[in-house]
Amino acid sequence: MKWLGLVGLALVALALAVLLGPAHVPLAELGTSEIVRNLRVPRALLGFVVGGSLAVAGAGLQALVRNPLADPFLLGLSGGAGLGAVAAIAWHLGGPWALPLAAFAGALAAMALVFRLGLVGGAELDPRVLLLAGVAVGAFAGAVTTAIVSLSEAAQLRNAFLWLWGGLSGASWEALLIVCLYVPVPLVTLFAAARPLDLLALGEEPARYLGADVTAVKRRVYIAASLLTAAAVAVSGVIGFVGLMVPHLCRGVWGQRHRALLPASFLGGGVLLVLADTAARVVVAPHELPVGIVTALLGVPLFAVLLRRWTVT
């Protein structure tokens, strides 16, 4: 029943994203419209996959670093991606793929650095150190990013700023195809770690005694979640709150078991981002808000209500 509801919600969100937009497309022309075929449909699908990926990455990282506050960008990836993207903008790197590739490279560099710092004694990934390393690397990259932005021209500055708040305006069938080829591997890796992640919530030692290969699971989950986030940030910039909120919303309905939580988070993240992106396109048309602003405006009040309910009971 709840699965049916969620799938229904996903279809409604996708339908709304295709129907609504700054340009009015009559229902009769929906099938033939260039706007729908080349802009709205790939954008809606890309938003769905990105939102789902961010939510799954968030759910996995929350269990990995054993902190319900974790989100995909906590571990320094947004900082690295932001630095890459802003550098590409400032240096006028040309071509449609320069920005996503630079962001992706920045995210991977940050991930590699955080991973290396998190490997205590060369072998074991320590989630607490990972968290600290992520915050530190993120802060450092943020400082360099701001330095570059402050030295660039006004037009570039605006581009960089908009990119940092996330948006799906770069969506295309090619981008969707690349993401759809890339995303399944880390996604399946995370789904396969569902049971060990349940055990990890008890602590590393109890998890080992219950049969989890904790060392391998930690590495796999960290790398898979980071790769998902890096892809998301490459095609859509830094979209906050989806990875933090959606897993918690899904925990409320599906419980704590990752076998249900991860797929539910994927669908829920997709729904949230597609709705947020539709709002971002429509509300201030013909202008467009960065979608990260919408997820924050929608998400923060919702989250505050939930937080209150949890702490009261």
Next chain:
Amino acid sequence: MDRDLILALRDVTARYPGASRDALVGVSLDVRAGDFVAVLGPNGSGKTTLVRVALGLRSPAVGTTLVLGRPAAAWGRRALARLVAVVAQREDNLFPQRVRETVLLGRYPHLSPWGAERAEDREAVTRALERCDATALGDRWIWTLSGGEYQRVRLARALAQEPRLLVLDEPTASLDIRHEMELFELVRALVDAPAGGLAAVMITHHVNLAARFADRVLLLDAGRVAAHGRPADVLTRETVERVFAWPVAIQPFDDRPQMIPLRKPSP
């Protein structure tokens, strides 16, 4: 091969990285089906390390640890978790969970990574809850349980693993008299159950309960075996005073030695 010899430590020496002394020195221990072994010793004497080394979480620097004749480190964690269940000293509950869900975690070593839990897994959970007198708790949230209830639930999770060896690390810490007696009685009953053939290793600070319930006592002192054998042979006044550095009297009760700590004589 001796099928009943579940756990065998031979001359095990172990040291934590960066530590200035060995945590275990030349420790040997055999645990067979139907054994109830209590591990006693002061804080920091190596009791928990013994479990970690025995079950392959740490490798010994010297010596071997064998589970069913095979080196502990050579076992996969899942296969080992089907043989040995551990109620660790500490665990967290990061996210809220109900009792039945947490007991079901004990079935994970029996499940395939993709498959759902089967009817037999749900039955094993029900059986484990029954054996620990925790059936009524099934739908409660973990965080609403009292200390005694929580320990029963954790024991039920260990039993849901359907292990041949049960290891408990200070399971009665902070329990009142009734709950600690119930827990010892339960472990004794599990070991004595005719069909089970379960072995139990319990780390505890309750010298007197260990003496009354366990078949054997392993007394550790700074990582070394101070004494090992039947409670009456191990828990003598000289040995206990030396290891725990406190004057005691030993009196028999029900044919088992009971220890009474003495007041320091006033100067």
